Amino acid sequence: MAGILVHDLCKSFGAVQAVDRVRFRVAPGELFGLIGPDGAGKTTLLRMLVTLLTPDGGSATVDGLDVVRDYRALRTRLGYMPGRFSLYQDLTVEENLAFFASVFGTTVEAGYDLIAPIYRQIEPFKTRRAGALSGGMKQKLALSCALIHRPRVLMLDEPTTGVDAVSRREFWDVLARLKAGGLTIVVSTPYMDEARRCDRVALMQGGRLLGVDTPAALEAAYDRPLLAVRAAARYDVLQALRQFPHARSVYAFGEALHYTDARPSVDPAEIRAYLAGRGYPDATVEPIRAGIEDVFMARMAAPPPPPTASPT
């Protein structure tokens, strides 16, 4: 069984349980997302999977190789892009690429066709030092360096953090292309909206997984009525809604407030009437479908589910 198999993986730093009995499975050729806020344990989990950190408990295999026992063999099959830009800023673009190719025992030419779609965009600047590149170009160089030895599995730690919206979309297009080429990809991100670009996602919080499924299945499993509330005085309305006796949760999502009710069903008109009574007659209330972020919020608030075997 190739792909990635994670079984009850644990890691603690002192009293902090950074990763707590995490188990999931990634099929070969899948684009798998680790979604969670900062401090959820995504980086620690990834660092264990790329053999940089020894787990305290549990086991994991990547492409059929154990991350502890077979770490040396595994390193030749892995591509890893750390969250922080980790190339040599004082070397040029092509020097960085050639260096990483050579330490993997290969050449730029041998891996060129794989990286070509990404690398061609920065090739005009190949004599420029990596430190002088823009954020988006640095990211493309880092990805090129992580791919130059034709890995079978690619792991990316928050590749889109601090990148503008256009570059983010471009980057996910690149990942989709790589996936189409048969690469198994694990990518972590704090951006819930990026979950939709993944085949399946794991929601992570406080070192534990809150659920693993396709984005659509996760959203479909959201069983509570969800209302979007829009009003001019957003913050005041948020306060007012939280004081509503049946309110279960109220969060600000972009320009709207997402409201869930503690009862099985709710009539938007009731909420509209309540808000009008509190002095906000302009408030609009309409039912909406839940997004990944709603799912995340709901599961975060709920008591942690018992660890369950992941699907497949």
Next chain:
Amino acid sequence: MRTVFYLLQKEFVQIFRNRAMLPILFAMPVIQLLVLSYAATFEVRDTPMSVIDQDRSLTSRQLVDRLVASGYFTLVDQPATPEQADAALRRGEVKLIVHVPPRFERDLLETGAAPVRLVLDALDGATAGVVQAYATQVLARVSRDVQARTATAAARPAPRIEVRPAFWYNPDLNYETYMVPGILVVLVTMIATFLSAMNVVREKEIGTIEQLNVTPIRKGPFLIGKLLPFWLIALVELGVGLAIARWYFHVPMLGNLALVFGLAGLYLLAMLGLGLWISTMADTQQQAMFIAWFVLVIFILMSGLFTPIESMPAWAQRLTLLNPMAHFITIMRRVLLKGAGLDAVRVQTAALLLFGTVLLTLAVRQYRKVTA
């Protein structure tokens, strides 16, 4: 092996691309060698002196002339009273008072002995000691001359022991000859230790170590790639330094230069191991810098470069056995200035071999590609 080559290539590109680093690597050691070799001398010249001559005889005038003619003293004042002289000493205007009492010449001729009082500003003990030694030498010479004059009058000269020192290996007591090899050791050591101490931790700081650690690079080639450039740079600097010593300072080079470089290579392995060890333990370049600096200051001060190891207390002398720099300075002085062979420095060589092995082993064991 190919991996080592690529690592070396990368390190050299980075070193020679760093515009701030190049002058530090190559110009500063040369400047330091030139400046320190002149500055770090124990010679004391032109000591300001005041003379109270209450005898005013031929002999007393001769004595003062001799002191001035020696070049070590400058006559700045001839006060009438000892009180005036003391005040000048307190103000720091003079460092030495020579007090010739009345009846000096008569006592000397009649009894063969007469006191002269020397008062020294001993705030700087080392300098005062040197000044006193110089003054005593001059006074002894004057006294010999006087004895010689009286001896012609007498039937036969009084029997006395004359000491004629012969200074081997450095006949002119040239300070540069003695200091330059030692200073050269300090400079080469600083380059090797600081560069290696800063290197791995720098990759930690900028995060590149993460990217390197997930590659299949083995620990051995990685560390060789890290250390070999600095080893070569330090040896090149030693060569430049020796050339300056030979043709600029005219330091005699009696020993086998191949032996010097061979032992230097061994010594540098020990110091690179130390730097690497520091680098693998530290989290930031700042930490590494402070630790390296702390260790080097102790090494330098206890190396026998400025203060002879023989004059240290017994416990400190035993401590210097643990100082690779002390051993290498001994080797440099013995081989360069005395023309000693490997046999004469075998104890020091064995010590360097031991330090090199221990420090490199510690460093290699400390460096981990996987964090526990």
